[in-house]
Amino acid sequence: MAETMLKFVYNGKAYPEKRLAEIRRADFEGIYQPLVRAKAEAQAARCSQCGVPFCQSACPLGNDIPDWLMLAAEGRLEEAFRSAAATNPMPEICGSICPQDRLCEGHCVIEQSGHGAVTIGAIEKFLTEEAFARGWAGPVPVGNWGIGERAPGIGIIGAGPAGLAAAEMLRRQGVDVTLYDRHDRAGGLMAYGIPNFKLEKSLVARRVARLEASGVQFRQNCDVGRDISFAELRARHDGVLITTGVYKARALDCGKDSVKSVLPALDFLIASQRARPGAADKRLSASGKSVLVVGGGDTAMDCVRTALRQDAREVVCLYRRDRAGMPGSPTEVRHAEEEGARFHFLLAPAAIEGDRRAGFRVIANRIRLLDADAMGRRMMAPVPGEFENFAADLVISALGFEPEDLPVLFNEPGLKTARDGRIRAGARDFATSLPGVFAAGDIVRGASLVVWALKDGKEAAGAITHFLRSAPETRRVVELAGA
Ligand SMILES: Cc1cc2nc3c(=O)[nH]c(=O)nc-3n(C[C@H](O)[C@H](O)[C@H](O)COP(=O)(O)OP(=O)(O)OC[C@H]3O[C@@H](n4cnc5c(N)ncnc54)[C@H](O)[C@@H]3O)c2cc1C
Numbered sequence: 004m005a006e007t008m009l010k011f012v013y014n015g016k017a018y019p020e021k022r023l024a025e026i027r028r029a030d031f032e033g034i035y036q037p038l039v040r041a042k043a044e045a046q047a048a049r050c051s052q053c054g055v056p057f058c059q060s061a062c063p064l065g066n067d068i069p070d071w072l073m074l075a076a077e078g079r080l081e082e083a084f085r086s087a088a089a090t091n092p093m094p095e096i097c098g099s100i101c102p103q104d105r106l107c108e109g110h111c112v113i114e115q116s117g118h119g120a121v122t123i124g125a126i127e128k129f130l131t132e133e134a135f136a137r138g139w140a141g142p143v144p145v146g147n148w149g150i151g152e153r154a155p156g157i158g159i160i161g162a163g164p165a166g167l168a169a170a171e172m173l174r175r176q177g178v179d180v181t182l183y184d185r186h187d188r189a190g191g192l193m194a195y196g197i198p199n200f201k202l203e204k205s206l207v208a209r210r211v212a213r214l215e216a217s218g219v220q221f222r223q224n225c226d227v228g229r230d231i232s233f234a235e236l237r238a239r240h241d242g243v244l245i246t247t248g249v250y251k252a253r254a255l256d257c258g259k260d261s262v263k264s265v266l267p268a269l270d271f272l273i274a275s276q277r278a279r280p281g282a283a284d285k286r287l288s289a290s291g292k293s294v295l296v297v298g299g300g301d302t303a304m305d306c307v308r309t310a311l312r313q314d315a316r317e318v319v320c321l322y323r324r325d326r327a328g329m330p331g332s333p334t335e336v337r338h339a340e341e342e343g344a345r346f347h348f349l350l351a352p353a354a355i356e357g358d359r360r361a362g363f364r365v366i367a368n369r370i371r372l373l374d375a376d377a378m379g380r381r382m383m384a385p386v387p388g389e390f391e392n393f394a395a396d397l398v399i400s401a402l403g404f405e406p407e408d409l410p411v412l413f414n415e416p417g418l419k420t421a422r423d424g425r426i427r428a429g430a431r432d433f434a435t436s437l438p439g440v441f442a443a444g445d446i447v448r449g450a451s452l453v454v455w456a457l458k459d460g461k462e463a464a465g466a467i468t469h470f471l472r473s474a475p476e477t478r479r480v481v482e483l484a485g486a
């Protein structure tokens with residue numbers, strides 16, 4: 004092992020080749036070139052094979068990273084892929100969009116010792132692409148629920164990563180699965196939130212097609228609560244899993260009417276991803292405009308970088324904390340800066356005047372950072388009398404998301420939620436306050452990451468299988484309640 008591994012002393016850290024900023028700004032294609040085999044193996048060989056791998060502890064899925072890095076370094080790519088796929092239902096997607104600098108790679112011991120982390124995400128993606136190309140990925144192995152028994156059926160509301168991961172795990176057990184989603188395409192925010200230059204949509208479509216081939220039924224354009232009632236859905240299935248994510252945009256706190264003309268981040272991103280070339284809705288497009296994005300997280304960076312690709316005249320990002328206090332991935336901020344975005348820190352909009360037709364004037368108040376609170380996050384205070392003005396044709400607000408009011412939307416007051424609207428569900432059994440109804444992903448956790456949604460969806464499927472196997476009498480109660 005020692006001969007193959009621990010090469011971090013000789014081999015420097017290297018990502019796949021990145022396309023030049025001025026070239027990638029002109030399209031929505033991925034920004035990295037595919038990793039070639041020799042480079043993937045050489046990078047995997049940098050791993051120091053720690054006895055206690057911090058990278059694995061920092062990965063929400065607990066991926067056995069040192070194991071598949073060693074297999075990859077030895078050229079045993081199929082085994083490496085199988086090890087990676089054993090814990091992760093979508094390794095190529097996590098490899099593309101996990102904020103590795105905050106997760107696995109940020110905890111890599113050789114990063115801590117100044118040699119630069121192993122590029123874990125890029126290798127994970129490479130292995131899975133090899134697997135699809137060489138036929139190792141194969142179809143989902145559909146289980147047999149039990150000879151002579153009717154396979155139970157589960158309805159899943161929301162075809163995002165949590166719903167898709169649960170669907171795969173349930174099919175593996177032989178459960179019939181129907182996925183309901185309000186959009187015309189499955190994938191949740193992977194399809195309609197995260198832009199193509201971060202996550203190629205073909206990767207999401209390939210996962211969806213694989214599930215379809217395994218017998219998962221997709222009901223797209225079906226908004227539960229509007230096109231079909233929640234009660235009817237419960238009556239149709241032996242159990243229901245809610246994985247609806249969080250979609251209510253947090254509003255700017257400016258107290259002015261013109262805030263109504265401010266564009267919510269997801270409206271902008273969804274319009275961009277739906278648009279056929281040349282057919283974009285001009286009101287929702289940044290083309291030729293001066294754009295101001297408010298926010299400092301990954302969604303804000305996606306808006307900034309989308310506006311640049313739509314050929315905005317200029318793109319400015321306003322954030323109320325300093326650079327170190329930005330909640331998103333530093334890598335994404337770096338990409339945005341390379342592509343031409345300008346950042347203004349320690350400023351928060353105090354008033355917004357104008358509208359999309361006449362143009363906006365954003366009056367931003369200077370912010371001072373104070374001591375940290377009990378959670379270690381520095382508090383903030385506006386500096387009296389210190390303001391800066393910004394002119395913009397389009398203002399986009401990217402301040403995060405909250406849950407919709409699901410008990411109202413589903414006409415089900417018995418569905419218990421936390422004060423902020425997240426569904427209350429058990430940490431282990433994923434059970435909600437309603438018998439036979441489970442919940443997972445962002446709608447329980449709050450706005451989070453794809454990798455956490457995959458973990459939740461996987462584990463919820465395990466809990467649902469246990470429920471279906473152990474409590475047929477409970478299922479009957481659900482059927483009667485829904486009838
Ligand atoms: C702009 C943006 C960029 C992001 N970038 C990253 C990133 O780079 N890396 C990362 O790890 N995470 C990122 N995230 C976060 C990540 O996308 C989410 O944490 C993850 O998708 C949550 O998965 P989910 O399955 O819980 O919900 P979602 O992905 O939100 O899926 C929920 C699905 O439920 C459907 N739905 C909702 N209500 C109903 C209803 N009533 N009836 C039928 N269907 C319904 C929706 O249409 C949607 O398809 C980003 C998020 C945003 C908004």
Ligand code: SF4
Pocket residue numbers: 061062063064065066068091097098101103106107108123124127454
């Ligand atoms: S799933 Fe995400 S955190 Fe885990 S190893 Fe892959 S890239 Fe790293």
